[in-house]
Amino acid sequence: MSLLNIGMSGLSASQSSLMTTGNNIANVDTAGYSRQQTVQGTKASQQFGNVYIGTGTTLADVRRVYNSYLDAQLQTTTSLNSDSAAYLGQVTPLDKLLSDTSTGLNGALTKFFASVQNVNAKPGDDASRQLLLSDAQALSNRFNSVSSQLNEQNANINGNLTNMADQVNKLAATVAQLNQKISEISSSGGMPNELLDARNETVRQLSTFTGAQIVEREGNVDIYLGSGQPLVMGNTVNKLEVVPGKDDPNRLALQLNRGSSTIDITSIMTGGEIGGLLRYRSTVLDPAMNELGRVALVVADQMNSIQAQGIDKNGDFGSNLFNSINSAAQMAQRSIASGNNSVGSGNFDVSIEDTGKLTINDYKVTFTSATDYTVQRLPDNTSMGSFNTATTPAPVIDGFSLKLTGGTAAAGDTFKITPTRNAAANIKTEMTDSKRLAIAAPLGAAIAAGGSGTLTIPASGQPTLTTKFDIYDAATTTAMQNGLKNSTPVKIVFGATGGATQTYQMLDAKGNPLSSGTIVPGQNNTLSLSIPLVDASGAPINDPGPPIVQRTATFDMTIAGSPGTSTAINVSLSQPGSLDNRNGTALAGLQTAQTVDTGSASKGISLSDAYGKLVEGVGSKAAQGKLDSAATEAILANAKGARDSLSGVDLDEETGNLVKYQQYYTASSQIIKAAQEIFSTLINSI
């Protein structure tokens, strides 16, 4: 009888083993499946007199072959790999965009400057001027298109973040449910292998989206994000939400909703695709947009300023080539009021005072009282100082100045200042009439006929206007430009020869003396002269000050030789149709002039160098990203290999097991046959 039981137990054990092996073979392709093994144990032996006889076998456990350490390694490497893959996926198209000569900025810049040189060679040629305008248009269009690509990338990132947060929430909910089921079954003494495998697989999928810390606690798996914010704790799930950033609505931020409160975790999310996108946005995309914007601002500001310093084909001072960088709309766009600000706090108008001093950082303004505020430079929060809204003129911080309009602030209000971010999208070519290109310098000198002596004006000694018109103060600039028209020509008359020095007097058109000075005859002398400006009726044009002072236009010129007595030089305004090209030469000089980042120790870099820096920066990040991606792929492959090596199903092994357990089954069935024969022998002998 007991032999029958022994046989039965062997049979059922072998049958379970066969079923487990069959389960392994069927699940060879299931993701996250750990192969299962049966563990047999002996039943308790019975005592017969002095000897113990065993009573068969029992199935102790169906256990899954699993190493939690290898599993944890797989999860961390998964999130690392997804991070670098997502980063690489974003940075590679940006790198291509900037490097390609047909889509990048460098080609348009070079072509523009080549057109300027063409106009300089033939300033009177309308065709060359028109070509210059077209190339300016192409340049601003190129700025716009690169900028719109960058903005599109930002929009894509925003969209992706939303999708991924959704996925994370779904997966977290699944984990919580599995936690509950598993703890129910475990508490009643079972070991739900499939549920455990499913939970591991869900957690691994979650790791592709975000880096997470997994903690096993009493059979539950708790998931923590960032620096320890709980996403899943036992059965409870907190929701990961994507909302427009409080400081910067264009950039979506992630926040964890704990039911009673929400906390913003954007800055501490690392790992996974979400981490990779966030890392890309803050280290590559935002600086690239700011750098591109800075180059656009310098281009517009410098070229417009040079235009205002020269005379166009109609004989007027030049007008803006590109739209003004300090228009009302642009000034308001550069400041973003935080969503938490008090009602009626208004916004800042950010006006750019010195494009050379601009950096590529964003800034944060915090109000400490209704009128006092501190400015910090992001991302390292360097303090730029404390200021007051009542100070006039407004203080200039890193090339820009702030003016609060439209309301009054309260203590605690914060604003984010992005001086350069939108400039590349906003730059437009404003000039349409190629005659208004100012190529000629405003002042020209001519030696009056009838003089004696050896006075000459070298070609580089022609007068250059040193007074810089402020193109953002249109009223003063127009008044001064008209004043210059009314106050020229002036005459410089030299006094008697024969001493070590020679005196000269500057006279206005009517012969009234304006100023005087001395030169050393026989050498090169540089004269710095000031013309007091008068309007059409002869009244002086004043700077209200205080104190009230007449406005002047100063110019430098160089003379050589020894002027004879009463030799005179006439300095007059350039005529319409002048073929002079000195202002155009200044415009062409922008290609190599150091105009960007002039506040740094190197005294600045040129426009092309600034763009080159941007391209190189993105390129090196892309190269680094490629290396990172290759490295993390290798690490992930290793971790996966290690896990699969332990927990993966090998069909050959399972085949061997099938044969083995079949034999065991056959052997156990032989025991039953033997038991049956014993019984029938016993029955037949009676």
Added chain:
Amino acid sequence: MRISTAQFYESSAANYQKNFANVVKSSEEASSLVRVNTAADDPVGASRLLQLGQQASMLDQFSNNMTTIKGTLGQTEAVMTSINNVLQRAKELALGAGNAGYTDADRQANASELGQIEEQLLSLMNTKDENGKYIFSGSKGDIAPFSRNTDGSYTYNGDQVTLDLPIGDTQSMATNSTGWDVFQQAINTSRTQTAMTSPAVDDGRVVLSNGQVGSDVTYNAKFRSGEPYTVNFVSDTQLQITDSLGNDVTAEASQNGVFSSTSGAATQTVNFRGVDLKLNINLQAGDVPSTVITGHSFTLAAKPDSFNASRSPGNPSAALVTGTAVTNSADYHASFPGGGAILKFTSATNYDLYASPLTANSTPVSSGTMAGSTATASGVSFTLAGTPAAGDQFSVAVNTHQTQNVLDTVSQLKTALSTPTNNNPIAIQKLNAAIGSGVGNLSSGIDQLASGLSSVGGRGASLVTQTDINQSLALANTQTQGAIRDSDPAEVMTRLTLQQTMLQASQLAFSKIAQLGLFNKV
């Protein structure tokens, strides 16, 4: 180590993909032979390529500019050479006309040829380039540089600005030569004049020419400080020269002012402070030299600025300006517009003086009211014949006589040669003086033109050197760019072959191992 079935297939697939991607990338590189496609391929190299690209474009622009300059220099040189040939012909005519054997008719023929030369010169000096801009005007490309005034003199309307183009990183070169440098600065050798002060009526006995400046240095150093001078003939052999302060400076005259009255009408030269004066004594029958010669006196001074005031055709009245003179030297030097002025009447007596050109925005330099028939503005008085009306305009051109344009020289020569002498010795002496002045000024003009030509030649030579330099720089630039950007074909092909082999090997390995399996054997 245990390999699970899934692991085997996954790793085979991953390796195959990697090899395949490598093969594709290498074959792309083999077909384009460009190693640096984006900045990620070589960030530092990409940045250097951008800089090199900028340098290449600037070198390109320099070479374009040099082509432009070569073109303008070529045209300028051709025009200047033509003008030089014409001036040489004019000089021949002038020298020939001094031949004693020429009759009035011969000189008339020379004069008419000089007239043609004058027209030719004017047209050559007003040459336009292929864009229709005048080449000698400086920056005033739309304004003809030389124009003729009503009295036959010429005015320069251009300016003194050179148009520079960059031909190297730190070097610019002028594309044009201004009319000021090439023509206007020719020194006027006849910038002194003499005027007989006693006797009141010229008796023809003593003819003193206006003088020619033989030595510029001496003239500038000594003559100008003492003018105006008075030349007195104190006897028939001695003349006395006193300066403006009354000092006797005869010692500085050649031969101490001694001349001869007995050698007929032969011309004698008195050289004083750099000026050569031609003296002719024409004694008539019955003259006693000591009585006739003594008492003549002349003033000798630099020619004062002269004005040419012409009436505009559209004037309401028929008033004309008959005389001009500088009455207030300080005012004149301070405010009179040197480039030309417009005298405009606002009523029959009130007038304003503007600088030309007169535009809608011009403001008057000075204004005034007529005193009698004289209008004085900025130190110059204009005598008018007739009554002016409101709206009358007179354009005033200034000639300072320090320098003289060859056009004026040729014009004056032509006038002199057209004047018949009728064998009058005095007329002949005046004619000779005029021819001497004309020849001297033609030489001066030819010298000035020669220096203009050498400037053009110098620039051309400098261009040749700069072209070579720029070409070497461009070549080095291209080579450096190639070294950074291009890939080595041999290396790429080797790599491609290796990767193809690896791909084939992994394909083979996969197919072989996939066939193995215990399932098939059981």
